[in-house]
Structures are given as C-alpha cells and as structure tokens.
Amino acid sequence: MSVVGFDVGNESCIVAVARQRGIDVVLNDESKRETPAVVCFGEKQRFIGTAGAASSMMNPKNTVSQIKRLVGRKFSDPELQRDIQSLPFKVAEGPDGFPLIHVNYLGEQRTFTPTQILAMVLSDLKRIAEKNLHAAVVDCCIGIPVYFTDVQRRAVLDAATIAGLRPLQLFHETTATALAYGMYKTDLPENDQLNVAFVDVGHASMQVCVAGFKKGQLKILAHSYDRSLGGRDFDEMLFKHFAAKFRDEYKIDVYQSARACLRLCAACEKLKKVLSANPEASLNIECLMDEKDVRGLIKREEFEQISAPILERVKRPLEKALVEAGLSVENIHSVEVVGSGSRVPAIIRILTEFFRREPRRTMNASECVARGCSLQCAILSPTFKVREFQVSISPLRLIEVRTKFVIFRL
Known part of the structure; x- marks a missing residue:
C-alpha cells in the first residue's frame, strides 16, 4: 500500500513517500525535487x-500555470479577476459561473476546467511516485491551504479522482508543517505546552499557524492567512518598476507581448532572489522586445520602498493568529519560517520585531508540507506503523473547520 504525500503549490509541487527509515522526497525525471x-x-x-x-517561453498563451488560484472559485470572484489579469492564457466564464481555460491543443481550440488541469498535474505527480516506488499509488494525502472553501476542497477531490488517486485526507498545509516539525522532536515537554508559531510565506499566499506541543501530541491553537500575499507580489512590484523604466528609457511596452512579459517576470524573480543576499542587483535581458537589449539596477532599499504596501500587510495575520489562540508574544517559545517567499530579508525583519526573537529555519522551507502530508498518510494507513502522535484542534478551531472548511476523509 502506498504512503504518499503531495504538496501541490501555486508554482511547483513536491512528492514525499514514507519508508521504514523515514520520509523521502521523490526526484522527478530530471532528478529535481520540485516539479513545476x-x-x-x-x-x-x-x-x-x-x-x-x-x-x-515559446508557447505562453497555451501554457497553464498557477492553477491553484483558479480551482473551485467563481469567475466573478474579485481575487480571481485580479489573478486573471496577470495570466498569459485566456480564461473566460463558463455556463456554470466557474472559469474555463481556452487553449489551442492538437491544432484546434479546446476548453478545460481548472479541475481538469489540476488532475493532469496530479496524474504526473502520481506517475513520479509510482516510478520511484515501483508500485501502484492510490492512497495519499494532499496538502491544501487552510483558507480553501468547501467548493475548492471538493474540486481537489474531483481532480484526485480523475487522476486515479484516493486521498485519505486533505491536510492543511500549516498543520502538515507542524506535524513534520513535532514528529521527530525528542525534547518535547511532558506537561507544559510548548507554543510554536509557523509562518508560511508561499508563492501566492501567507499562512500563520500557532501550535502547542507536548510529548506525542500536537494541538492546533489558531490559523490565520492572507490569500494574496506571497513571493509573486514582490515579483509583480519589480515587474511594474522595470516595465515603467524600460518604457521611458527604451520606448518599449512589454505589456504588448506575452513572451516579453514572461521573460521579464522570470528575470524579476531571479532579481528578487539576488537581492535577498546582496545589497543591490542588476537586470540584463537580451532582445527583450523589438530586438532591444535592456539593463537595469536596483538596490535593496529601493526594492523595500516600492514593496512597502505589501510589507505593511505582513503583521495582520500574525496579530490575528495570536488573538485567536489567546496568547501573547511572550507565550510563543519559537517561530519557524517556511515557504519560498520567506527569504525576503524585510519579512524576516518584520517577524523579528513582532515576535521579539529571531525566526528559525530548522525545517526545509520547500519540502516540509509534503513531508507532513506523507507522515499523516502513514498515520492513517493500516499497513504502516509509526510512533504514537496525536493531532488535535482547539474547540474554537474545530467549530470553524466543521462549519466552513470541512476536512474530507474517505
């Protein structure tokens, strides 16, 4: 019986499998741990x-990405409308009010639902896991954001069914992170509760979880989130900055070319990563548009200045999580930071000022969700034996989960 955990992110996916010696992250055909x-x-x-x-890059209008932002959401959703504006492929409203993706496939126009596209992604992850395990993969756990609605969760289940998977549980990503953190902890207290705050700044959203640990026990005290605060927002700020700069200096408008937009977006993402470790970074793109080479330079101070509207929103989920947990900053014993967007130095500085302590990075920022999902799958699997570890939710959180965000178990 397979024991597999899937972390389906907005930008990339990770597959983890449980073995007798622990949890392994599976490599794809290119020997990479992350699959776009x-x-x-x-x-x-x-x-x-x-x-x-x-x-x-060669076929931007027929390349579908960021499907996690589209699945299970109404076309009229204001957040979805904002997301569509930055997508290179065509998204229109279907007869049921949900989005339909239009692409040119096999020489003719085709339409797909986001659920069908997600099923294609899951089927590829299933194939990767089966190739590694040399066995059929059916049972699994899939990580989902805590803010997913009932409709979105059902869409994920439908996509999994199309892909030939049977999710034992749809697992909150922050809960999976907390489980991966606490399962191997040998120094957890017997009686006194150890409170840990997990801050996950991903590609498109920010999630905060406050968890209490005791020996062999994990209790989720609070969740909070910002559905539209992630690493891509910083990329977008850099994109707008350089798009305006190139329009003035080189007289080119990248918004007129989907390929130019993709190339500039990719360059801005690399630039953000360079700025995370250096005080300044340069941008050079050959033949971006109209056969013109472009150059740019930005300092970290300027980057943080243009990103100020984003950084101002970081504290709100932190404050909400503490209020919901009924704790003060002094009651938090440790802060763990994960997620690809958490590498921005300004975010770490805000977290340090808020919690009055340096956030820790004891976990793999990209793989912790997949590892936690695989552990949960092992706990639910009757054929796999793991150490006793109880996962519970506080009464207030349980009411919210039952009424708004039902966790499905099949």
Missing part, C-alpha cells in the same frame, strides 16, 4: 511539469 505545476498544450502533444515549464 505547469501544463503546456502543443500542436502534437501536451507537456506537464518540467517539460511544460521549458516550453512556456
């Missing part, structure tokens, strides 16, 4: 994962 959540439709075939990402 991308599906590219071509004239003769479709490309999923790394192959799809490699084809995106």
